[in-house]
Each structure stands twice: as C-alpha cells, then as structure tokens.
Amino acid sequence: MAKATTTNIEERKKDILDAALYCFLNFGYSKTSMDDVAKKAGISRPLIYLKFKNKEDLLLGLFDHIMEGRLEEAEKLCKMDMTKKEKLSRMVEILKFEPWSKISGCAMSQEFFNTCCNLDEKNFEKFEKQKLKILIDILGDKAEAEVFSMASDGMLEDVPSCTVLKKRYGILIDKFSK
Numbered sequence: 001m002a003k004a005t006t007t008n009i010e011e012r013k014k015d016i017l018d019a020a021l022y023c024f025l026n027f028g029y030s031k032t033s034m035d036d037v038a039k040k041a042g043i044s045r046p047l048i049y050l051k052f053k054n055k056e057d058l059l060l061g062l063f064d065h066i067m068e069g070r071l072e073e074a075e076k077l078c079k080m081d082m083t084k085k086e087k088l089s090r091m092v093e094i095l096k097f098e099p100w101s102k103i104s105g106c107a108m109s110q111e112f113f114n115t116c117c118n119l120d121e122k123n124f125e126k127f128e129k130q131k132l133k134i135l136i137d138i139l140g141d142k143a144e145a146e147v148f149s150m151a152s153d154g155m156l157e158d159v160p161s162c163t164v165l166k167k168r169y170g171i172l173i174d175k176f177s178k
Contacts, residue, residue, distance in 0.1 A: 013051050015041045017065050020058050025106035029059060029115045056119055063116040066099050071130050078137040085177035087138045088148075092169050095131060096152065101162050110159045139176060148176050 019041035023032040034055055038045040052058040074094045077087045103109045117124045128149070135145035155168045 012043070012047070014065075015043070016048055016051055016058070017062050020062050021066075021102070024059065024062070024112050024115075025103055025108050028108040028111050029055075034058075059116060060120050060123075063120070066102055067127070070094050070099070071127065071134070074131070074134050078134060083177070084138060085173060088173045088177055089169075091134060091138065092152070092173065096169065097162065097166065100156070100165060104159070104162055104165075110156070113156065144176060148172065 016037065020032075020037045022040055023036045027036065032055070034045050034048055037058065038048055041048075048058070052061055074091045077090055077094075080087070082090070103112055106112075132145055132149055135148055136142050139145050139148065151172055152169070155165060155172075160168070
C-alpha cells in the first residue's frame with residue numbers, strides 16, 4: 001500500500017476545512033455535527049478525528065486557515081512606500097474584505113465569526129493587538145488607531161454584503177487618511 005503524500009494529506013485537510021466552513025455557515029456551529037462535515041467532505045468521520053480532536057478544534061483550525069498569513073502580510077505594509085490611504089486600504093483588504101468575502105452571504109456568517117472569537121478569546125485578543133499595532137504604525141497615533149479599529153469592528157454587526165462593507169470602509173479610510 002502506498003504511503004500518503006504530504007500533498008494528499010494537505011488536500012484532505014483542506015477538503016475537511018472547506019466542508020466545515022460550508023456546514024458552519026449554513027447550519028450554524030451548534031447544529032453542525034462531525035458527521036455533517038464528513039458527509040460534505042466525502043470522507044469518514046474517523047478521518048476527521050485524525051486531523052482535529054473535536055468540533056471546537058475544527059472550528060479554530062478553520063478560523064486559523066482563513067486568517068493564515070494575513071497579519072504578516074499586513075505588517076509588511078508599514079515598511080512600504082505608500083500613502084496612508086493606500087496602506088489603510090490594503091490593510092482592510094487583507095484583514096477584513098478577503099476573509100469576509102469567504103463567509104459573507106450565508107445564514108450563519110455572524111454566528112460563525114462570533115463563535116470563533118468566543119471559543120479562542122486568547123488568540124483573538126492577540127490578533128486584535130497585532131492589528132492595532134499595525135494601525136498605530138500606519139496612522140501614527142494610538143488613539144486614532146483605536147477609534148479606527150472600533151469603528152471597523154462595528155461595521156460587521158449587521159452582516160453586510162461585501163459591496164456595502166467596501167463602501168463603509170471607503171468612508172472610514174477617507175476620514176482617517178487626511
């Protein structure tokens with residue numbers, strides 16, 4: 001019997017994460033079972049447990065997968081020769097639009113986001129601190145960065161479409177990049 005390659009293992013993990021995302025966004029975290037994820041991924045439930053110890057671990061793995069590398073990419077903006085407006089626009093694209101576009105438009109988008117934040121408060125707080133540091137570097141002022149961050153987080157409360165979210169961020173970025 002041939003040994004599974006790293007590529008196959010990673011592809012399988014991605015299939016599981018894609019299936020979990022679909023299930024969590026359409027049925028909600030509490031109503032999604034590991035059986036639902038396995039069925040959607042076209043694999044057996046025990047195979048999921050080889051990658052993730054439980055549903056909570058799967059959800060956190062999914063959130064990490066969606067956000068993977070984003071902070072590092074946003075941090076690079078601080079050193080780039082761009083205007084404040086260009087940096088803010090690109091940072092918002094990296095940290096907000098791209099992830100939101102993966103989860104928006106589904107019945108349980110907001111629940112998914114809130115559940116991720118509540119299950120892993122420590123990592124979410126770490127993410128928020130790193131995001132604030134990037135904003136301070138871009139805006140040059142801690143108070144402005146805090147206000148931008150709070151306003152930014154509030155824009156997702158009514159689960160807007162990506163089009164609406166882009167318009168909102170356009171206004172916010174214009175106000176803070178003068």
